Amino acid sequence: EPEVTQTPSHQVTQMGQEVILRCVPISNHLYFYWYRQILGQKVEFLVSFYNNEISEKSEIFDDQFSVERPDGSNFTLKIRSTKLEDSAMYFCASSEARAHGYTFGSGTRLTVV
């Protein structure tokens, strides 16, 4: 069964450093998403991406965050200057069409120290 692949599975970074989280969505999917889950809390929407542009973003997704689909297969989330409160599990997801279920990756656990 097709999978969404995320790398790395774990990342530890120092506060203020830039991090790039990588995702390979399912190849025939058109919609791409990033969500995050702080330990013990809800899964929170960050951003959706369609047709090579951001279609929706949350209040969490401020100027420190950016997304890119550089080569038609990868989908990346960049955090420019990490803060302690960015520590969370970050999930990439993709869906085939609007109002379809998502396929989530296994997540990247980001720890900012």
Added chain:
Amino acid sequence: SQQGEEDPQALSIQEGENATMNCSYKTSINNLQWYRQNSGRGLVHLILIRSNEREKHSGRLRVTLDTSKKSSSLLITASRAADTASYFCATDANQGAQKLVFGQGTRLTINP
């Protein structure tokens, strides 16, 4: 309370019993989805029910949706130890891009 609240927060039953989890939400929705998350892992899509549907089945799963009460339920029949996980409902209320709003989840434990 917030969109997509599950009830109960934790449920522990014996293997073979049925498990029922409920979800309430506040706004109008396009669809509601249920996901499963094993500890420390990603979310697995279980079932999607559209706002004009009332019931859906998938294997041992049965989902109902009552838009008048803004609630949904997930029933797992003949539970197995492997069903132990957290279960989340997520609502898609957006008119534009799909944006799911997740609840806090129900932690289900199946005792062998």
